[in-house]
Amino acid sequence: MTIFSTFEVPARKGRLITLNRGDEVAVVNTHGGQVVDTWAFPLDEPTEYMSMEHSRVAHYRLTFQPGDTLYTDRWRPILHFVADTSPGIHDTLCPACSEMSYRKFYGCDHRHDNCTDNLREEFARIGRPLGRIPTPWNLFMETVVEQDNLLKDYPSSAAAGDLVRLRAEMDCLFAVSACPQDILVINGAGIAPRGVALRVHRAATVPLQQNQRKSES
Template identity: 65%
Template sequence: MREEMNDALEVIKVPARRGRMVALNAGDTVDVVNIHGGQVVDTWAFARDNPAEYMSMEHSHVLHYRLNFRPGDALCTDQWRTIMTFVEDTSPGIHDTLCPACCAPSYTIFYGHEGYHDNCSDNLKGQFEALGVPFHRVPTPWNLFMETIVENSNDMKDMPSTTGAGRYVRLRAEMDCYFAVSACPQDLIVINGEDGVPRNIALHIRRTPGKLVT
């Protein structure tokens, strides 16, 4: 739901457990805002001239030869084109780059959940459908604010997100792209803050002056 729009700032609220995809022009910036704190946000970007081309965690790992990204880093696609720049981070700076998006089967396989469970994969697919954009796949997301750590034993461990209320990550589009997020609906393990309750987030978008989204 769009809350506010003016020449300087466009604010979009994303409800808990739901997703949103927006078109960005090269030069636009977007802040992914953790309104209440503790909320994990699955994050993707797709080239507008070829939606099958996506922001790739694996390629970006190799680009910087590390598992985590820092402000100033470029994020590239599976075709090695720069799609986003990581501009600013006011959170503790821990953002998982390894875990795939949750899907309906994952809640059954890992947690024994019966019946349908909201999930980030379907949230992304639904946003492609809503915008009438051809859907190809669910890439590994950049899981903003998700504190999955790799221990010395190489085991992975999920921790509750410690990101505080109002903290954000700022990204800049380096090509015309579709930018998508999902306020992760995981409520069967405690990753969304200390209480494990999914909450709403916001996108704060600053558009490049004089450019229209097409």
């Protein structure tokens, strides 16, 4: 690895960066207890995306472990799960929160910060169209399937400094949202959204592509 960069993601906000094949990114739970909605999109196919459904089938598990590869909806490998220093519970089932979900489930009569809008805003910032919002990989989110097959939400047990490290298997856009959820208990016992960080190790010194220059400005 030849280049190291850190990108701060404020509480309730999103961040999008470009990864070249071989780059590694660590998603760092800076303060502990924060859920991080996580997506990846190939640079060469605007409508393709990292798919939780395809990745679950690839490993025939509801959750992923270090050593697993995550796939797109066209069965192309996009991220490799390198390491995890957290308790290792990361939801793959729940969609990104949205303005409509806050209205439907919590009766919010105003626009609540949400991960769907965070992702859309990041794509708009780099001038790239975004179609559907894929189901994210919800890092550090402890929504689990109980023995009665019901889903149960627990506060994230990720400690300050816990991280998940991933390697890009293709040139891709990598996006996260420090989830703004402040009604359910998922963002730690204090139910208070917190900021996170992305630590990127570049595999080689290469010219940055146009989308990369925009996404890192």
